Amino acid sequence: MHQLALPVLLAAVGRTFATPDGSREVLRDVNLDVHAGEVIALVGPSGCGKSTLLRQVSALDTPTTGTVAVGGTPVTPGDRRTAVAFQEPRLLPWRTLAANVALGLPLRTPRAQGAARVAELLDLVGLADSATLRPRQVSGGMAQRTSLARALARDPGVLLLDEPFGALDALTRLRMQDLLVNVHETRPTTVLLVTHDVEEALYLADRVVVLRGLADPATAPSAGSVARVVDVPGERPRDRADHVLTDLRAELLEDLGVPTHVRP
Structure with missing residues (x-):
């Protein structure tokens, strides 16, 4: 749910904020x-x-x-x-897009449930066919969609x-x-x-x-x-x-x- x-x-x-000259x-x-x-x-x-x-x-x-x-x-x-998505996708370059999205899942999410959730989110952002690619292999827009999916994985x-x-x-x-x-x-x-x-x-x-x-x-x-x-x-x-x-x-x-x- x-x-x-x-x-x-x-x-x-x-x-x-404190500054060297006082505060800002x-x-x-x-x-x-x-x-x-x-x-x-x-x-x-x-x-x-x-x-x-x-x-x-x-x-x-x-x-x-x-x-x-x-x-x-x-x-x-x-x-x-709450969950945050920034201007830069901030993806881990050695992980696949699916593995990057999985980083947003709640702790102790069962493996099968987590895999299904990641697949659902990748499909939602139009990346179902790109799950096994790594950040260097995709465009900036695809990387940003991955970042959005990762934020949504937090539900x-x-x-x-x-x-x-x-x-x-x-x-x-x-x-x-x-x-x-x-x-x-x-x-x-x-x-x-x-x-x-x-x-x-x-x-x-x-x-x-x-x-x-x-x-x-x-x-x-x-x-x-x-x-x-x-x-x-x-x-x-x-x-x-x-x-x-x-x-x-x-x-x-x-x-x-x-x-x-x-x-x-």
Whole structure:
């Protein structure tokens, strides 16, 4: 039985890092309520704390202030209710794709059950015929699909994706976005996705969370916190050319300081 999708609650989360000159505040007073099964995209300028926020939910890092809860209870280091896929696939080169996926299985999974689960996940991401290949023998997109399957092998209630398609070429990236839509439909876990691509955020997410950047003096009073949350209309799969999405794209780019037209 698959683990049910779980809600995520961030309450007044802040994160400050010690530096040789004192300290550096990356997140400040972040409040976010993510519903079970929802897909949330986190966007914002570089250095605004998107990946740091993801690390708080995964318990790979601990907030300086505030709390993070998954399914109503605080996250803890090694929390098996969450799983992370990074921008780099981070596959072990000496293992086959199937063996890399198997690394995500819960400990003490019976061998036959584990093999069946790995086969199921490889089929889900379109790699059923590539199980015995090694990372050097496959494309970047195939390696990233393997990484996604490995994260799903953990059967997470919350799937955390940190720029998972950022290193891929444009066409492969679009195909991976469609794959994620299909995977979420098949295994509707809660998803938090960090991306720099506004179009990707609008295509995949139920809501887009815009974070303010610390480096901009004009936004310093709200540095490192949620600037805006945008509801994305329509059900997946969406029409990439939908004028509603293109209008939202323009709004979000304006929020991020990227004008989409020249005003008179």
